[in-house]
Amino acid sequence: MNMPRATVSKLLSFSCVDGPGSRMVLFLQGCNFSCATCHNPHTMAFCNDCGDCVAACHAGSLSLVDGHIHFDPTACDQCDECLRICPIHANPMAQHMELSEVLDRLRRDSVFLDGITVSGGEATVQLKFVTALFKAIKQDPSLAHLTCMIDSNGHLGPAGWAQVLPWTDGVMLDIKAMDPGTHKRLTGRDNTKVLESARILHDAGRLEELRLLVIPGLTDSVAEVAALTDFINGLDPATRLRLNAFQHHGVVGSARDWPAADRACVERVATMLEGAGLSAVARPTVYL
Ligand code: SF4
Ligand code: SF4
Structure with missing residues (x-):
């Protein structure tokens, strides 16, 4: 039987900001949204081996071998020019990892870890791999103490969640906007599936937290905040909601001209949310 493998944009051995405790983070390549505010746009697409980035690499780390992009990490100085030049927001440095490789990394570091988080891109674009990975972790006595987020x-639709949730401890879910038009402007898609996902995860006891990116003039309006409050109150007013402040770091395109969210803007949103009954609103820890 073929074991699933992942296209990994980046593997972070330890993080304390991607879920509870100390976590390994797999940033999986590929996304089904095209967010204007994305700060990792090079994770959006899968490389099509066009070769445009080869000449842009001053270090000679990139080449085309048998029609496929090849990355030599020993020469790379991480200038990121290949990411800037890629016309489709792909990453020639993304690596293919077998399930067994990821499990071996986890076994090596498991004594230092509370769990693993799969992020992206959008992690569920590689649902088959995520499901196989989480299932393998839960069935391995040396790894079963790790939480899978x-x-x-x-x-993602209900059938997709049904595959992965039996092996998943929690999901951190972005709500980009409540107004469908604003959501489409921000992401390229409406938010019907997102809101349905929040309900599914809440009902399954797997909604670790919701996240809102506060963008001045777009997601901080009274109408947006009221709609979000109504929605969360309909789930559970004690649902944790993490507020993040829109910043320009890594952003490409027109959103670079949008104003960043400062502490006062986020605090105004937090005060409205708490005033309407939400009891677990978390502020950003840093403003870049
Ligand atoms: S990373 Fe982008 S530019 Fe480089 S080969 Fe792939 S698609 Fe082409
Ligand atoms: S980041 Fe990309 S362009 Fe820069 S040295 Fe590495 S492979 Fe080459």
Whole structure:
């Protein structure tokens, strides 16, 4: 039987900001949204081996071998020019990892870890791999103490959640906007599946937290905040909601001209949310 393998944009051995405790984070390549505010746009697409980035690499790390992009990490100085030049927001440095490789990394570091988080891109684009990985972790006595979390944009239907949730401890879910038109402007898609995902995850006891990116003039309006409050109150007013402040770091395109969210803007949103009954609103820890 073929074991699933992942296309990994980046593997972070330890993180304390991607879920509870100390976690390994797999940033999986590929996304089904095209967010204007994305700060990792090079994770959006899968490389099509066009070769445009080869000449842009001053270090000679990139080449085409048998029609496929080949990355030599020993020469790379991480200038990121290949990411800037790629016309489709792909990453020639993404690596293919077998399930067994990821499990071996986890076994090596498991004594230092509380769990693993799969992020992206959008992790559920590689649902088959995520499901196989989490199932293998839960069935391995040396790894079963690790919690398995997904950082998701929520664009997954009920059948997809049914595959992965039996092996998943929690999901951190982005709500980009409540107004469908604003959501489409921000992501390229409406939010029907996202809101349905929040309900599914809540009902399954797997909604670790919701996240809102506060963008001045777009997601901080009274109408947006009221709609979000109504929605969360309909789930459970004690649902944790993490507020993040829109910043320009890594953003490409027109959103670079949008104003960043400062502490006062986020605090105004937090005060409105708490005033309407939400009891677990978390502020950003840093403003870049
Ligand atoms: S990373 Fe982008 S530019 Fe480089 S080969 Fe792939 S699709 Fe082409
Ligand atoms: S980041 Fe990309 S362009 Fe820069 S040295 Fe590495 S492979 Fe080459």
